[in-house]
Amino acid sequence: VYATTADVHKKRQASGPRDRGFVGEMRALAMSLHTRDQAKEGEREADAPPIAKWEPSVEGYLRFLANSKVVHDALETIVQEAAYPCYAEFRNTGLERSEKLAKDLEWFRDQGHAIPEPSSPGVSYASYLEEISKKDPQAFICHFYNVYFGHTAGARMIGRKVAEKILDNKELEFYKWDGDLSQVLQNVRDKLNRVASNWSREEKDRCLEETRKSFHGVLLGPTLPSLLS
Ligand code: HEM
Numbered sequence: 001v002y003a004t005t006a007d008v009h010k011k012r013q014a015s016g017p018r019d020r021g022f023v024g025e026m027r028a029l030a031m032s033l034h035t036r037d038q039a040k041e042g043e044r045e046a047d048a049p050p051i052a053k054w055e056p057s058v059e060g061y062l063r064f065l066a067n068s069k070v071v072h073d074a075l076e077t078i079v080q081e082a083a084y085p086c087y088a089e090f091r092n093t094g095l096e097r098s099e100k101l102a103k104d105l106e107w108f109r110d111q112g113h114a115i116p117e118p119s120s121p122g123v124s125y126a127s128y129l130e131e132i133s134k135k136d137p138q139a140f141i142c143h144f145y146n147v148y149f150g151h152t153a154g155a156r157m158i159g160r161k162v163a164e165k166i167l168d169n170k171e172l173e174f175y176k177w178d179g180d181l182s183q184v185l186q187n188v189r190d191k192l193n194r195v196a197s198n199w200s201r202e203e204k205d206r207c208l209e210e211t212r213k214s215f216h217g218v219l220l221g222p223t224l225p226s227l228l229s
Helices: 005-011 021-032 058-081 085-090 098-110 120-135 137-166 181-196 201-209 211-217 224-228
Strands: none
Touching: 021 137, 021 181, 021 201, 021 211, 058 085, 058 098, 058 120, 058 137, 058 224, 085 137, 085 181, 120 137, 120 211, 137 181, 137 201, 137 211, 201 211
């Protein structure tokens, strides 16, 4: 059962800085789409084995990282090119991951691993992002928010568990940010709120509607356990 807009509004009242403004609406909807075993605020029943049961392999993890690289390259190119002027706000936020991923892949190469070519989940999600970024800024911003913010939360937790199992606890650059991450996140929330303050209610709803797609398309979504194993 999915949250209704009314539920989302009700939840937003118990709030901190990350729940304010339009970002608060995006966050409440994103949290409701988590399963209960993924996050406390999740509302969906589990549809995949719990993370503790995942069996990641180095090969699978490299597949995930190589795919993440194409997705992050696409995100960074889109905001650099700024098909819509509002994207330019999101250049050099401090959340960028491409360079970090390049370093991680290089580290694996130095350890003697072959780096796979990116495959369908990453390549098709990246081209979907390119496509919508040119015609649907509200949808693009929804993915931008979910990819970057989801990465600092769930993906980071998963990264730690995977590292425990197969990398002797090595912490990858993918999960490190320069400076104070909570401040970086707050700056981006402020920018998102500023951009969305120019949107009509219809445009805001258009953005929120894309949340479900971002959960399915993004590499952190349902394809992740098989990508990693
Ligand atoms: C936040 C777990 C997948 C987007 C969170 C939080 C957890 C979590 C524990 C933190 C809640 C808090 O701090 O109160 C997970 C796990 C996942 C997963 C275990 C998969 C196995 C996803 C996916 C997306 C996503 C697929 C979107 C594409 C978000 C967003 C937030 C969040 C936007 C809010 C971050 C913020 O407020 O700063 N997730 N998540 N997550 N997650 Fe996920």
